[in-house]
Amino acid sequence: MMAATLIKKELIMNVLTRGIRNAFRNVIRTFSLVVILGLSVGLSLAMLVAYQAVGKKIDSVKSSVGNTVSVSPAGVRGFEGGGNALTETQLMSVSKLAHVSSVTETLSDRLTTSNTNLVSAVEAGSLGQRNAGNSGQSFSFQGGGMPPGGAGDTIGNSNSTGTVTRTFTPPVTVVGTTNPSASAQGGTFTLKSGKTFASDSSDNVALLGTSLAAKNNLTVGSTFTAYGTTITVAGIFDSGSTFGNNQLIMPLKTVQTLSAQAGAITSATVNVDSITNVESVTTAAKKALGTAADVTNAAAQAETTIAPLENIQTISLYSLIGAVAAGAIIILLTMIMIVRERRREIGVLKAIGASNLKIMYQFMAEAITLTLLGSVVGIVIGVVAGNPITKLLVNNSTNSTTTQMGMRAGRSFERGAGRGFGGLQNSVTNIHGAVGWSIILYGLAAAIIIALVGSALASFFIAKIRPAEVMRAE
Amino acid sequence: MLQVTNLKRSFKSGDTTVTAVNDISFTVPNGQFASIVGRSGSGKSTLLSLLGALDKPTSGSISVDGKDITKLHDHALIAYRCEKIGFIFQGYNLVPNLTAVENVMLPMEFAGLAKAQRLERALSLLKQVGFSDDQMDRKPGKLSGGQQQRVAIARALANKPKLILADEPTGNLDSTTGKMIFDLLHDLARSENTTIIAVTHDLEIAGKTDTTFRLDDGKLAKGSQKGKA
Numbered sequence: 031m032m033a034a035t036l037i038k039k040e041l042i043m044n045v046l047t048r049g050i051r052n053a054f055r056n057v058i059r060t061f062s063l064v065v066i067l068g069l070s071v072g073l074s075l076a077m078l079v080a081y082q083a084v085g086k087k088i089d090s091v092k093s094s095v096g097n098t099v100s101v102s103p104a105g106v107r108g109f110e111g112g113g114n115a116l117t118e119t120q121l122m123s124v125s126k127l128a129h130v131s132s133v134t135e136t137l138s139d140r141l142t143t144s145n146t147n148l149v150s151a152v153e154a155g156s157l158g159q160r161n162a163g164n165s166g167q168s169f170s171f172q173g174g175g176m177p178p179g180g181a182g183d184t185i186g187n188s189n190s191t192g193t194v195t196r197t198f199t200p201p202v203t204v205v206g207t208t209n210p211s212a213s214a215q216g217g218t219f220t221l222k223s224g225k226t227f228a229s230d231s232s233d234n235v236a237l238l239g240t241s242l243a244a245k246n247n248l249t250v251g252s253t254f255t256a257y258g259t260t261i262t263v264a265g266i267f268d269s270g271s272t273f274g275n276n277q278l279i280m281p282l283k284t285v286q287t288l289s290a291q292a293g294a295i296t297s298a299t300v301n302v303d304s305i306t307n308v309e310s311v312t313t314a315a316k317k318a319l320g321t322a323a324d325v326t327n328a329a330a331q332a333e334t335t336i337a338p339l340e341n342i343q344t345i346s347l348y349s350l351i352g353a354v355a356a357g358a359i360i361i362l363l364t365m366i367m368i369v370r371e372r373r374r375e376i377g378v379l380k381a382i383g384a385s386n387l388k389i390m391y392q393f394m395a396e397a398i399t400l401t402l403l404g405s406v407v408g409i410v411i412g413v414v415a416g417n418p419i420t421k422l423l424v425n426n427s428t429n430s431t432t433t434q435m436g437m438r439a440g441r442s443f444e445r446g447a448g449r450g451f452g453g454l455q456n457s458v459t460n461i462h463g464a465v466g467w468s469i470i471l472y473g474l475a476a477a478i479i480i481a482l483v484g485s486a487l488a489s490f491f492i493a494k495i496r497p498a499e500v501m502r503a504e
Numbered sequence: 505m506l507q508v509t510n511l512k513r514s515f516k517s518g519d520t521t522v523t524a525v526n527d528i529s530f531t532v533p534n535g536q537f538a539s540i541v542g543r544s545g546s547g548k549s550t551l552l553s554l555l556g557a558l559d560k561p562t563s564g565s566i567s568v569d570g571k572d573i574t575k576l577h578d579h580a581l582i583a584y585r586c587e588k589i590g591f592i593f594q595g596y597n598l599v600p601n602l603t604a605v606e607n608v609m610l611p612m613e614f615a616g617l618a619k620a621q622r623l624e625r626a627l628s629l630l631k632q633v634g635f636s637d638d639q640m641d642r643k644p645g646k647l648s649g650g651q652q653q654r655v656a657i658a659r660a661l662a663n664k665p666k667l668i669l670a671d672e673p674t675g676n677l678d679s680t681t682g683k684m685i686f687d688l689l690h691d692l693a694r695s696e697n698t699t700i701i702a703v704t705h706d707l708e709i710a711g712k713t714d715t716t717f718r719l720d721d722g723k724l725a726k727g728s729q730k731g732k733a
Binding site for chain 1 (some may be wrong): 516530553556558579582583585586591593595597599600601610613614615628635659663
């Protein structure tokens with residue numbers, strides 16, 4: 031019993047060893063085949079690496095963009111443009127849409143020396159002075175509302191003939207919001223001291239940016255005047271940007287009441303439950319709000335960023351399939367060639383008592399040996415070339431769009447949507463492809479499958495060879 | 505005992521049918537050395553293929569020790585070729601990347617013998633056909649034609665077959681070597697009690713065999729069988 035299994039094992043071993051030895055019968059052919067297969071396997075691996083690296087990057091870009099939709103009144107960007115504010119009623123219809131998890135509503139306003147004792151922490155500078163020129167001849171002051179174009183009453187104006195001299199003091203921006211931590215301009219919100227307020231609060235409280243608080247010597251619990259009302263400092267925050275730290279964040283209801291803009295909303299950020307639903311929510315919100323609002327999402331912008339990456343992914347996928355197919359065809363044709371070349375030998379083996387199956391195993395062992403040798407060469411090529419190829423692909427096709435997108439992102443004034451876009455742009459090209467163990471295992475598995483497929487057709491020819499062929503005269 | 509009855513094999517070549525072996529009947533007792541002679545194209549090789557179960561006849565039967573091999577299934581045919589038949593070819597047909605001893609071991613491997621037994625028998629067979637120890641590990645490319653044919657004979661004898669079929673075994677050899685190979689075959693047929701059927705052109709060799717069959721256009725020529733049958 032023991033001896034029988036030993037013999038059986040030994041017999042299989044012999045078929046295999048013969049197959050492996052046969053792989054080296056023609057050294058030049060084996061060498062060429064291994065090199066060609068190596069190139070094909072190496073290219074496959076490099077493409078697999080590129081495919082995975084780019085795929086990972088696409089995922090991270092998608093998740094970094096976030097799942098938000100921005101809503102602002104039609105025709106308005108920040109304090110530029112014109113049009114009418116949105117109403118809470120209008121946004122109620124948006125918050126009731128499917129897949130909407132929450133809506134942050136804000137009302138932005140500017141405080142000038144006419145209605146606050148706060149002094150801006152930002153100097154006008156040359157950019158600020160531009161506002162002095164274009165501030166509002168065509169506007170007229172309306173009761174405690176927004177002063178024209180943000181120009182304060184330090185505008186030394188007048189209607190007198192002669193030279194008009196204007197000076198400009200940057201206003202303090204006040205943001206009335208239902209979600210204070212998501213409303214600071216600049217990307218981050220860190221509460222330095224104090225506490226925030228509830229989303230539905232209507233108290234006369236405010237969160238101050240660090241520089242604004244410092245400029246006005248305010249700490250938590252201090253008071254200041256705005257809209258002719260005494261406001262208490264509830265907390266001080268750091269937004270990470272100079273502009274943001276000059277901001278004042280107050281409850282939405284308070285700002286609406288104090289600025290006499292009841293129910294008015296100047297911007298809203300809609301949080302969607304999943305990134306895949308951003309597009310459908312955007313469409314639904316556009317439908318719900320009609321021409322009253324501009325509805326945008328960062329996903330559309332991310333799409334432009336991702337598009338070249340997706341092209342690379344497609345290219346690498348096709349190259350991967352192509353390289354694997356080429357490898358399969360090479361081994362297939364080689365095996366057919368080898369079988370045809372050894373017709374007589376196969377005939378002899380059959381004549382002296384070998385079964386078709388044993389001969390097939392022998393040829394499979396030969397094919398697998400050749401393919402594995404090719405894979406080893408290919409893995410070396412893949413390890414060496416994987417990362418450079420990925421970088422080359424990504425750099426070549428994203429360079430043009432990066433500059434384009436950078437400009438667009440810079441212009442974007444929207445809170446939330448435009449946030450972190452510069453960083454996103456930088457990271458798109460920062461892709462690292464590497465050959466990991468899993469990829470090498472995939473490669474080897476693919477090689478063995480290729481070898482088996484390659485020798486399958488050859489086996490068909492083996493089975494068809496009749497032993498009588500040996501008897502033919504040479 | 506080998507008994508061939510009304511054996512016929514025809515091939516279709518385009519519209520015409522060629523009958524290579526046409527209604528042949530003969531018997532060869534065990535341990536005899538029979539030769540088949542005839543012009544080329546007379547059907548010698550086809551007859552040999554049929555006897556070795558390499559090819560199937562159109563009609564007729566071949567009975568080896570009372571068993572009709574034309575009725576065997578593929579699997580049984582492999583076993584028949586493996587255990588009952590030894591082949592010797594004109595072109596030796598050794599496996600070029602295996603050594604002499606490995607070539608002789610090959611049929612025993614297919615028959616399922618353990619490695620130690622295979623090696624032992626292969627070495628003794630090679631000694632029997634006149635190989636020295638240092639030649640046994642040579643590959644066919646390093647052996648002369650006569651030596652290669654000796655390896656082929658040793659390989660044919662490996663599984664102690666009932667029947668050895670030789671197709672022009674001396675055809676590629678010079679006359680001296682050819683004669684030596686023939687004598688070797690003759691001796692082995694006697695010592696191992698194996699029936700040998702050899703196709704040959706060489707009438708001198710044919711004349712020394714126990715029986716000679718003359719084939720002419722696929723038919724057995726009259727009076728070709730002589731000797732002790």
